Amino acid sequence: MTQNTTAASAGAPAWECDQDLCMTCGICASACPVAGIDAYDPRRLVRMAALGRTRELVEARWPWICTMCGKCEQLCPMGVRIADMVRGIRSLRERDRVPGILHKGLAAALETGNNLRLPKEDYLFILEDVAGEIREEPGFEGFQVQIDRKGARILTTIHNKLVNTHTEDLKHWWKIFHAAGESWTVASENWEGTSWGYFTGDDAAMKVMAGRILEQMEALGIETLLWPE
Amino acid sequence: MTVFDLLIEYIRSGRIRIDRSRFPQLVTYHDPCNYGRKARMRFGHGYFEEPRWILDRCVERWVDLYPNRMHQTCCGGGGGTLTSGYNPERIHYGRRKIEQIRAVGAEMVAVPCHSCHAQLESIKETHGMEGLEVKYLWELVADALLPG
Numbered sequence: 338m339t340q341n342t343t344a345a346s347a348g349a350p351a352w353e354c355d356q357d358l359c360m361t362c363g364i365c366a367s368a369c370p371v372a373g374i375d376a377y378d379p380r381r382l383v384r385m386a387a388l389g390r391t392r393e394l395v396e397a398r399w400p401w402i403c404t405m406c407g408k409c410e411q412l413c414p415m416g417v418r419i420a421d422m423v424r425g426i427r428s429l430r431e432r433d434r435v436p437g438i439l440h441k442g443l444a445a446a447l448e449t450g451n452n453l454r455l456p457k458e459d460y461l462f463i464l465e466d467v468a469g470e471i472r473e474e475p476g477f478e479g480f481q482v483q484i485d486r487k488g489a490r491i492l493t494t495i496h497n498k499l500v501n502t503h504t505e506d507l508k509h510w511w512k513i514f515h516a517a518g519e520s521w522t523v524a525s526e527n528w529e530g531t532s533w534g535y536f537t538g539d540d541a542a543m544k545v546m547a548g549r550i551l552e553q554m555e556a557l558g559i560e561t562l563l564w565p566e
Numbered sequence: 567m568t569v570f571d572l573l574i575e576y577i578r579s580g581r582i583r584i585d586r587s588r589f590p591q592l593v594t595y596h597d598p599c600n601y602g603r604k605a606r607m608r609f610g611h612g613y614f615e616e617p618r619w620i621l622d623r624c625v626e627r628w629v630d631l632y633p634n635r636m637h638q639t640c641c642g643g644g645g646g647t648l649t650s651g652y653n654p655e656r657i658h659y660g661r662r663k664i665e666q667i668r669a670v671g672a673e674m675v676a677v678p679c680h681s682c683h684a685q686l687e688s689i690k691e692t693h694g695m696e697g698l699e700v701k702y703l704w705e706l707v708a709d710a711l712l713p714g
Contacts, residue, residue, distance in 0.1 A: 371655070405599075536645055563569065
């Protein structure tokens, strides 16, 4: 597959101008796994954008049912960045009307450092509890969870569900680190690995979340980040 | 550094050793959009071969889904759809992925993505594959670690 290198790859956000490149061929609609839901498809979305029907797009459910999988734009002969357009449309929805818990979780993360508003004390308890379970397994008797360890080789983030409903899944990477004799650490604050601004079209929030991880790396003197989210 | 680069580094250098006989069942691999197609389109490299190299070292029998790599079908759990509340639409979206897994006869699917993992777990029963085991790629590695 070749990368599309039409004018669309220039600097302007997809939302501003890409719709003007559309030749209305409809290949995108043929490729789309959710074409037809609510009578929408990528071609219709791009055409509506070109015709200035922005408010209808912002109010529609469809841009939130689309997963921005990119099959449409992979095939677009004009290189229209359709997935980015969908994200741009999402960004125009009033924040308190973003569907589901997407913005609520993000707002919690911006305020408290994680999507769950999980207090530091509870978080640290969960980490140590899971570490204790790992020590009960043969071969892992000496396991220690490494928190805020200065000068470690690797900092890794944590997906909030791993300190919520899926604590068992914390163990996989930790066991691999132990077996490899890795020098690794997790942060005691701002440990959240998800960045829901990616989904809600909130670039400013994404910068805050990524910036916090960078701050952790600088404060702990760590050069390598493992970001499994 | 990506999860793939680190796992490959550990396996190549011998820092970890893996028991390939740990999982005798037929395994398949799902390419997440963001590690594959979108990484290729946005950053010039899709992580297609790295996870397959890792799978080769973790399991004795695995097969690719069809279609795969750049032509893979999204599982339906991407783009925040797991938390946007449109659940019937999301579950419907995922039917094709389960059909593809059923078509190759796999009993286990490995994924390197939290969203794909949650989606496949969430839809497998509705689409008639409640016995399907859904594993993180790094979970396969962790479960098959050999001591010392």
